[in-house]
Amino acid sequence: xxxxxxxxxxxxxxxxxxxxxxxxxxxxxxxxxxxxxxxxxxxxxxxxxxxxxxxxxxxxxxxxxxxxxxxxxxxxxxxxxxxxxxxxxxxxxxxxxxxxxxxxxxxxxxxxxxxxxxxxxxxxx
Amino acid sequence: xxxxxxxxxxxxxxxxxxxxxxxxxxxxxxxxxxxxxxxxxxxxxxxxxxxxxxxxxxxxxxxxxxxxxxxxxxxxxxxxxxxxxxxxxxxxxxxxxxxxxxxxxxxxxxxxxxxxxxxxxxxxxxxxxxxxxxxxxxxxxxxxxxxxxxxxxxxxxxxxxxxxxxxxxxxxxxxxxxxxxxxxxxxxxxxxxxxxxxxxxxxxxxxxxxxxxxxxxxxxxxxxxxxxxxxxxxxxxxxxxxxxxxxxxxxxxxxxxxxxxxxxxxxxxxxxxxxxxxxxxxxxxxxxxxxxxxxxxxxxxxxxxxxxxxxxxxxxxxxxxxxxxxxxxxxxxxxxxxxxxxxxxxxxxxxxxxxxxxxxxxxxxxxxxxxxxxxxxxxxxxxxxxxxxxxxxxxxxxxxxxxxxxxxxxxxxxxxxxxxxxxxxxxxxxxxxxxxxxxxxxxxxxxxxxxxxxxxxxxxxxxxxxxxxxxxxxxxxxxxxxxxxxxxxxxxxxxxxxxxxxxxxxxxxxxxxxxxxxxxxxxxxxxxxxxxxxxxxxxxxxxxxxxxxxxxxxxxxxxxxxxxxxxxxxxxxxxxxxxxxxxxxxxxxxxxxxxxxxxxxxxxxxxxxxxxxxxxxxxxxxxxxxxxxxxxxx
Numbered sequence: 001x002x003x004x005x006x007x008x009x010x011x012x013x014x015x016x017x018x019x020x021x022x023x024x025x026x027x028x029x030x031x032x033x034x035x036x037x038x039x040x041x042x043x044x045x046x047x048x049x050x051x052x053x054x055x056x057x058x059x060x061x062x063x064x065x066x067x068x069x070x071x072x073x074x075x076x077x078x079x080x081x082x083x084x085x086x087x088x089x090x091x092x093x094x095x096x097x098x099x100x101x102x103x104x105x106x107x108x109x110x111x112x113x114x115x116x117x118x119x120x121x122x123x124x125x
Numbered sequence: 126x127x128x129x130x131x132x133x134x135x136x137x138x139x140x141x142x143x144x145x146x147x148x149x150x151x152x153x154x155x156x157x158x159x160x161x162x163x164x165x166x167x168x169x170x171x172x173x174x175x176x177x178x179x180x181x182x183x184x185x186x187x188x189x190x191x192x193x194x195x196x197x198x199x200x201x202x203x204x205x206x207x208x209x210x211x212x213x214x215x216x217x218x219x220x221x222x223x224x225x226x227x228x229x230x231x232x233x234x235x236x237x238x239x240x241x242x243x244x245x246x247x248x249x250x251x252x253x254x255x256x257x258x259x260x261x262x263x264x265x266x267x268x269x270x271x272x273x274x275x276x277x278x279x280x281x282x283x284x285x286x287x288x289x290x291x292x293x294x295x296x297x298x299x300x301x302x303x304x305x306x307x308x309x310x311x312x313x314x315x316x317x318x319x320x321x322x323x324x325x326x327x328x329x330x331x332x333x334x335x336x337x338x339x340x341x342x343x344x345x346x347x348x349x350x351x352x353x354x355x356x357x358x359x360x361x362x363x364x365x366x367x368x369x370x371x372x373x374x375x376x377x378x379x380x381x382x383x384x385x386x387x388x389x390x391x392x393x394x395x396x397x398x399x400x401x402x403x404x405x406x407x408x409x410x411x412x413x414x415x416x417x418x419x420x421x422x423x424x425x426x427x428x429x430x431x432x433x434x435x436x437x438x439x440x441x442x443x444x445x446x447x448x449x450x451x452x453x454x455x456x457x458x459x460x461x462x463x464x465x466x467x468x469x470x471x472x473x474x475x476x477x478x479x480x481x482x483x484x485x486x487x488x489x490x491x492x493x494x495x496x497x498x499x500x501x502x503x504x505x506x507x508x509x510x511x512x513x514x515x516x517x518x519x520x521x522x523x524x525x526x527x528x529x530x531x532x533x534x535x536x537x538x539x540x541x542x543x544x545x546x547x548x549x550x551x552x553x554x555x556x557x558x559x560x561x562x563x564x565x566x567x568x569x570x571x572x573x574x575x576x577x578x579x580x581x582x583x584x585x586x587x588x589x590x591x592x593x594x595x596x597x598x599x600x601x602x603x604x605x606x607x608x609x610x611x612x613x614x615x616x617x618x619x620x621x622x623x624x625x626x627x628x629x630x631x632x633x634x635x636x637x638x639x640x641x642x643x644x645x646x647x648x649x650x651x652x653x654x655x656x657x658x659x660x661x662x663x664x665x666x667x668x669x670x671x672x673x674x675x676x677x678x679x680x681x682x683x684x685x686x687x688x689x690x691x692x693x694x695x696x697x698x699x700x701x702x703x704x705x706x707x708x709x710x711x712x713x714x715x716x717x718x719x720x721x722x723x724x725x726x727x728x729x730x731x732x733x734x735x736x737x738x739x740x741x742x743x744x745x746x747x748x749x750x751x752x753x754x755x756x757x758x759x
Contacts, residue, residue, distance in 0.1 A: 011542070013572055017549045086541035107545040111552040 003123060004028045006047035008038040008064070009084065010056045014107070018051065021112035025120060035059025042068055043076055049119060052101075054085040061085065062099060069100040080122060084115070134303065141294050145287045153283055157276060167272075172239035172263050175209075180241040180259045183214055187256045188245045192222065199224045208271055210264040214243070216257030226264065237263045305333045313340065321348035398518060401449070402502065404511040407432040407440050419477065419493075419516075420452040444499055444512050446473055453477075462496075471499040475516070494519045539583055546576035589726050604757060605647065607638040607683050611670060614651035621659050622668075629655070631670035638672065638683040639757045646730045653723045654687045654750050661748070662691035675753060682736075682753045690747035699742065703728040 005027045009015040019029045030045060032038035034057040042050060042064075054061035061083060071077040082103045083096045093104040102122070105115060179202060186195040199212050203224030212224040240260040244253050305327050312325040321344055327337035393400060399416035403409055409431050412422045432443040446459040455477050463472035475495040495516040502511045550573035554566060615629050622629055640647075658668045669688045674681065694702060703724050731738040735755050742748035 011546070013546060014549060017553050020553075086538055086545060108541040108548065111556075112549055113552065113556055 002026055002028050003048040004030060004045070005119060006030045006032060006038070006041055006045065006050045008032045008050060008056060008061070009053045010034065018112050018115065021116050022119065025116040027119065033057070035061070035064050038064050039067055042079055043071070046076060047079065049080045049082065049122065051082050051084050051115065054083060054087055062096070065096070065099050065101060082118065137298060138291070138295060142291055145291055149283055149287055153280065156279075168263060168265065172237070172261065176239040176241040176259060176261050179212065179261065180243045183259055184243045184245050184256060187214065187216060187243055188254075192219070196222050208263050209261055210237075211262040213260045214257055215260065219257070237265065239263070301329065301331070302333070305329055305337070309333070309337055309340065316344050321351055399516040401514045402511055403431050403444060405440070405509055406430070407443065410511055419454055420449065421454055422452060441471060441499060441501060441512050444514065445471070446475060446497065473497045473499070492520065494523045536583070536587060540580060543576040543579045543583070547573045550576070586723065586726065593726065593729050601643055602641050603644060604639050605642050605644050607640060607672060607685065608633055610647055610651055611672065611685065613648055614655055615670070617652050618655045618659060621656065625659060625662065626665045627659055627662055627668060629668045629670065631672075634672045636674060638674070640683065640734070640754045641757055642734055642754070647734070650727045650730050650752065651685075653727050654752075657723065658687050658689035658691070662689045666690050681756050681758055683756045684751060684753045686749055686751045688747065688749035693744045693746045693748050694740070694742040695744045702740070
């Protein structure tokens with residue numbers, strides 16, 4: 001059974017490219033365009049990993065992460081989350097990791113192939 | 126002076142008169158005596174001449190033998206001459222013709238009888254005929270009377286002469302004595318009144334002249350000594366003047382010093398930056414009003430030891446914010462930035478947090494940041510008088526710095542997005558599945574192209590902003606039609622509007638409005654407004670553009686409004702809409718592109734065209750932006 005990856009990104013183009021690449025690595029994908037939908041899909045859909053952008057409508061990425069990490073349901077609470085963002089200062093990375101993110105990726109510094117590789121490596125460990 | 130003269134004059138006059146009277150009296154007496162003496166002789170000669178005269182007078186009538194006439198003549202003479210006692214004419218053969226006064230003569234008739242023959246001279250015969258003799262007898266008393274009359278006459282004459290002489294003498298004395306003295310007195314008065322150049326002009330060569338000359342000499346001497354005194358006075362006065370000047374210079378210097386001191390105090394008092402000064406013993410000397418905003422100092426604290434006990438050598442480092450902690454009004458943090466070394470000052474940085482304090486202050490700021498420099502205060506010789514702390518307010522600088530870095534980070538972040546798009550596009554083209562490449566190639570590349578355009582736009586905006594800051598946002602003005610601009614702007618956003626199915630409604634106005642504008646910039650303005658309207662509107666909504674004329678303070682304007690019914694602008698955020706890096710929270714949430722520069726640039730352009738821009742809006746009720754520009758009247 002292939003892993004399900006939830007891609008939360010409001011820019012359609014980027015979302016598409018990302019989705020295609022993840023799919024090409026053999027994963028299943030789902031998408032959300034805003035924070036509310038993302039939260040819903042995490043709680044209900046229980047993805048195996050979430051690629052989470054920060055600047056999204058309604059709830060932003062950090063808020064979604066906070067909410068997830070505060071849930072009762074242990075499995076959902078511990079859903080792996082990679083922050084995918086273009087906010088790239090050191091303290092943002094630290095903040096994200098402190099909040100419970102599993103990794104922090106800067107979109108401008110990475111390409112979709114590398115994202116997929118990171119996902120793969122995460123599942124290997 | 127008159128009185129004196131009066132006395133002298135009369136004294137002398139009196140003496141003269143007295144002398145004259147005596148003199149003349151004496152002379153008169155002697156003369157009278159002489160008159161009396163010669164009385165007898167005179168009488169004799171008088172008698173002789175009289176009888177002779179009578180003889181001559183009577184001779185004619187006697188010759189003619191007019192005896193009655195002769196008698197009348199004889200009576201006539203006798204009566205008219207009181208001195209004659211008796212006249213008798215004796216002639217041969219004739220009775221005596223006589224006159225008799227009737228007086229008894231007191232003296233003996235001798236010596237008083239005079240006779241003379243009466244003769245007649247006959248011219249033809251040249252013969253002298255003796256007719257008779259005339260005899261008179263004089264009365265001495267009567268003669269005396271005549272003589273007395275003469276005496277009286279003489280007396281009066283003498284008196285008259287005395288008076289004349291006295292007057293003359295008086296005038297002579299006056300001239301030689303009184304006048305010179307008077308002149309001298311007048312002259313001396315002039316001299317006494319101060320005119321030491323005046324000289325007595327007395328031409329007399331006598332004692333008075335001598336006196337005048339001596340007085341003149343004395344005046345000369347006086348003048349000389351006065352001159353000397355005057356010179357001495359002058360040099361004293363000069364010394365006095367220069368002394369006074371020195372005193373007044375000192376006064377002026379003192380006043381200037383006071384002024385300087387006051388000026389310094391004023392400067393200190395008006396300094397916005399807090400200043401605290403301690404003396405060499407660490408006692409508080411001075412603090413300015415600005416200090417009291419942050420420190421609990423009062424005048425009672427002057428002289429109080431501020432710093433902890435320490436070496437004299439270390440007073441400056443003891444004079445730290447730590448030592449001043451107890452006076453702080455608000456919570457604060459501070460940091461030592463630079464240790465004081467020889468000749469260098471201590472630098473500390475202080476952050477005051479107003480929001481966390483119980484003391485509510487008037488500051489709208491939440492924070493204040495100060496750079497504090499502590500330095501020694503020395504006199505001209507380098508001796509240390511004390512130490513000074515100056516608080517430089519960096520809050521604004523820091524906030525400007527913060528805004529700048531915020532701007533850069535926003536700009537950078539905004540660049541990142543599109544750059545990521547291009548990157549991932551290219552990646553896909555390079556690394557994508559072969560099958561998929563063909564279909565999507567154009568899509569990927571044109572996406573990259575679009576995104577690249579966005580980057581260029583962003584960079585353009587950044588450049589505009591920097592040009593506005595530098596004042597290089599120069600315009601090239603031309604006469605342009607408002608209608609043309611609006612048309613162009615609507616056209617340029619038509620694709621964008623189409624995507625969201627938004628309709629832009631606008632109508633050509635009755636009048637043609639022309640403005641003087643930089644076409645490129647004005648286009649930018651309306652494009653921007655329309656883009657915003659579209660960006661923040663919901664799908665399938667409408668945007669209305671209205672163009673109308675407006676008159677304000679005697680000038681004519683065109684007013685263009687762009688109204689949408691989109692997300693609107695929250696009241697709290699409305700004040701900052703036009704500011705440089707601002708994007709409203711709801712706009713950011715939409716994650717629509719926007720650097721926050723657009724409206725800043727738009728406002729700048731409008732205002733440099735002497736126009737106005739403003740808006741009306743409510744959250745979720747859309748926004749209407751108004752632009753007013755001056756029109757060119759035909």
